[in-house]
Amino acid sequence: MRARYLTIKDYILDQIEIGVWRASDKVSSENELAQKFSVSRMTARKAVDTLCSEGTLVRSQGLGTFVADRRPVSSLLEIHNIADEVVGRGHDYTCRVIKLEEILTDKSAANLLEMSEKQNVYHSILVHLEDNIPVQYEDRLVNPKHAPDYIHQDFLAQTPNAYLSIVAPLTEADHIVEALVPSKTILSELDSDQPCLKITRRTWSRRGIASIAYLYHPGDRYRLGGHLQF
Amino acid sequence: MRARYLTIKDYILDQIEIGVWRASDKVSSENELAQKFSVSRMTARKAVDTLCSEGTLVRSQGLGTFVADRRPVSSLLEIHNIADEVVGRGHDYTCRVIKLEEILTDKSAANLLEMSEKQNVYHSILVHLEDNIPVQYEDRLVNPKHAPDYIHQDFLAQTPNAYLSIVAPLTEADHIVEALVPSKTILSELDSDQPCLKITRRTWSRRGIASIAYLYHPGDRYRLGGHLQF
DNA sequence: CAGTGGTCTAGACCACTGG
DNA sequence: CAGTGGTCTAGACCACTGG
Numbered sequence: 009m010r011a012r013y014l015t016i017k018d019y020i021l022d023q024i025e026i027g028v029w030r031a032s033d034k035v036s037s038e039n040e041l042a043q044k045f046s047v048s049r050m051t052a053r054k055a056v057d058t059l060c061s062e063g064t065l066v067r068s069q070g071l072g073t074f075v076a077d078r079r080p081v082s083s084l085l086e087i088h089n090i091a092d093e094v095v096g097r098g099h100d101y102t103c104r105v106i107k108l109e110e111i112l113t114d115k116s117a118a119n120l121l122e123m124s125e126k127q128n129v130y131h132s133i134l135v136h137l138e139d140n141i142p143v144q145y146e147d148r149l150v151n152p153k154h155a156p157d158y159i160h161q162d163f164l165a166q167t168p169n170a171y172l173s174i175v176a177p178l179t180e181a182d183h184i185v186e187a188l189v190p191s192k193t194i195l196s197e198l199d200s201d202q203p204c205l206k207i208t209r210r211t212w213s214r215r216g217i218a219s220i221a222y223l224y225h226p227g228d229r230y231r232l233g234g235h236l237q238f
Numbered sequence: 239m240r241a242r243y244l245t246i247k248d249y250i251l252d253q254i255e256i257g258v259w260r261a262s263d264k265v266s267s268e269n270e271l272a273q274k275f276s277v278s279r280m281t282a283r284k285a286v287d288t289l290c291s292e293g294t295l296v297r298s299q300g301l302g303t304f305v306a307d308r309r310p311v312s313s314l315l316e317i318h319n320i321a322d323e324v325v326g327r328g329h330d331y332t333c334r335v336i337k338l339e340e341i342l343t344d345k346s347a348a349n350l351l352e353m354s355e356k357q358n359v360y361h362s363i364l365v366h367l368e369d370n371i372p373v374q375y376e377d378r379l380v381n382p383k384h385a386p387d388y389i390h391q392d393f394l395a396q397t398p399n400a401y402l403s404i405v406a407p408l409t410e411a412d413h414i415v416e417a418l419v420p421s422k423t424i425l426s427e428l429d430s431d432q433p434c435l436k437i438t439r440r441t442w443s444r445r446g447i448a449s450i451a452y453l454y455h456p457g458d459r460y461r462l463g464g465h466l467q468f
Numbered sequence: 469c470a471g472t473g474g475t476c477t478a479g480a481c482c483a484c485t486g487g
Numbered sequence: 488c489a490g491t492g493g494t495c496t497a498g499a500c501c502a503c504t505g506g
Contacts, residue, residue: 011494037472048496053473061291069473070504187417187435187457203433203457205417227417227433241475267491278477283492299492300485472504478496485491 012047016055019045024064024075031077035065038073089169090146094138102140105163106197107133110152120210120220121151130158132168135197138229142198145190145224154218168219176213183209185232190224200226207232242277246285249275254294254305264302265295320376321397324368332370335393336427337363340382350440350450351381360388362398365427368459372428375420375454384448402441402449410442415462420454430456437462 020041023029036044041052056073059065067073094101111131118125130150135142148168150158154176161171172178189195190204198204207223253259266274271282286303289295297303324331341361348355360380365372378398380388384406391401419425420434428434437453 013494039472048498050497051495054494056473067473068504069502070471072472072504182463185415185435185462186460187433187455189433203417203419205415205435225417230416232415233413243475269491278479280478281476284475286492297492298485299483300490302485302491469506470504473502475499475501477499480494480496482494483492485489487488 012045013051013054013058016041016045016047016052017058020055020059021064029075031075033075034072035075089167089173090136090144091167091170094136094143097138099139102137103164103167104135104137105132106135107131108159108163110159117149117220121149121217123151128152130155132158132163134163134168136167141229142200143225143229145194145198147222147224148219149221150219151217154213154216168221172211172219176218178211178213178218180212181209183207187227194224198224198226200229202226202228205230205232242275243281243284243288246271246275246277246282247288250285250289251294259305261305261307263305265305267302319397319399319403320366320374321400324366324373327368329369332367333394333397334365334367335362336365337361338389338393340389347379351379351447353381358382360385362388362393364393364398366397371459372430373455373459375424375428377452377454378449379451380449381447384443384446398449398451406443406448408441408443408448411439413437413439417457424454428454428456430459432456432458435460435462 020029020035023035029035035056038049038052038056041047041055042049045052056065056067060067060073063076065073066076091101091103109131110128112126113121113123113129115125117123117129118127121129123129130152132146132148132150134146134148136144136146146168150168150172152158155172157175158168158171161168163171184207186206186208187203188206190198190206194204195201205225205227207225208220209223210220211218250259250265253265259265265286268279268282268286271277271285272279275282286295286297290297290303293306295303296306321331321333339361340358342356343351343353343359345355347353347359348357351359353359360382362376362378362380364376364378366374366376376398380398380402382388385402387405388398388401391398393401414437416436416438417433418436420428420436424434425431435455435457437455438450439453440450441448
């Protein structure tokens with residue numbers, strides 16, 4: 009016999025899923041849930057308990073229980089795959105390919121990739137969406153030496169990050185994190201007017217710099233987190 | 239009246255702290271705890287519940303409850319001391335103390351510091367300047383238990399971070415990085431109208447959370463960097 | 469004030485594990 | 488088998504919030 013509190017938990021998750029309860033909304037009280045499902049209040053409470061500890065709901069004594077206003081937190085310490093992150097949060101991941109082309113390095117790109125000027129490099133621009141809301145604008149340069157077939161990939165099936173980690177396993181990375189208001193082009197692709205968290209990340213494989221990525225995240229939809237132990 | 243399950247929770251944490259129970263050891267059963275503390279099993283269970291959801295204990299039906307194995311250590315990102323950073327760049331470091339006071343915890347501060355409400359905590363606000371230009375607005379709460387003399391320090395001579403790392407050596411930290419436009423008060427102290435990089439950092443010493451800091455950096459004057467090797 | 473969540477009791481039956 | 492955790496009941500009193 010399946011636990012009754014799980015039925016209630018599913019019910020709450022369903023209501024959130026179909027949009028009956030949205031972020032910051034008040035959900036049914038413990039007594040209402042208990043009555044609706046003909047269980048004791050302790051059992052209804054357990055359903056709410058588990059959703060609180062999972063970060064889906066937040067409680068406030070005397071006020072009620074509310075859908076958490078949740079911006080995702082991801083790790084600074086890992087090289088993350090945005091698709092895995094989104095799916096890991098139980099959300100729908102999609103992506104739009106804005107650009108996928110071969111270009112010649114200019115001075116700045118050549119410097120960053122430690123190549124010489126006017127060499128072929130691959131250039132891709134993608135927008136990653138979580139439940140159809142843009143969460144990352146990814147502008148990436150790739151050294152063809154490390155990933156010769158990069159330009160023929162289907163990035164709807166596999167993110168650039170995931171593909172690169174297979175053909176050119178990472179040995180090293182650096183990143184710079186900053187806050188800024190990006191260009192209008194980028195803001196429009198992100199459908200946002202917020203300041204962005206920009207991550208500039210260079211990744212090395214065994215034979216040198218494989219790729220440089222500029223990742224823009226709307227400040228109100230994305231946070232970076234990390235936990236350290238000494 | 240303090241909740242009884244918290245007493246039991248503290249007891250379990252103490253036993254782990256002093257080494258009576260080590261990683262993978264079996265801890266007292268729920269019935270034993272209930273009897274020892276003269277509470278119902280549900281109450282003993284609640285203490286174990288919270289420690290499970292915090293990752294300290296793991297349960298196994300039919301077997302018992304065990305101390306969780308330690309999480310992997312990642313010491314890749316350092317806790318920065320802004321003064322060292324600035325001096326390291328060959329620039330002039332100064333700082334303004336905006337506030338240094340003793341206040342009572344409100345609900346939110348109590349939650350974040352894992353203290354109860356209306357306890358004394360120290361509160362400091364500083365602005366750190368590089369060549370006389372503000373680069374960081376630091377709003378910090380400190381648990382007096384970990385640093386009783388915090389409020390008597392001269393932060394023109396030594397940053398809060400440097401002081402705390404001496405009196406309450408760090409064992410753990412977490413941080414969240416986000417981009418936002420801060421309040422007018424903060425913008426005015428920073429003499430900036432740019433979006434900011436906000437770092438929320440909690441630091442632990444052995445006995446719990448020692449301090450929580452909100453660090454605001456104007457987006458055009460500060461970047462966060464890191465380098466990883468695999 | 470009525471309603472909310474926070475804690476707690478003293479029971480119960482269950483599924484599961486090892487011996 | 489006895490002991491463990493997993494679930495559940497039908498109550499209780501409390502602190503807190505808004506009106």
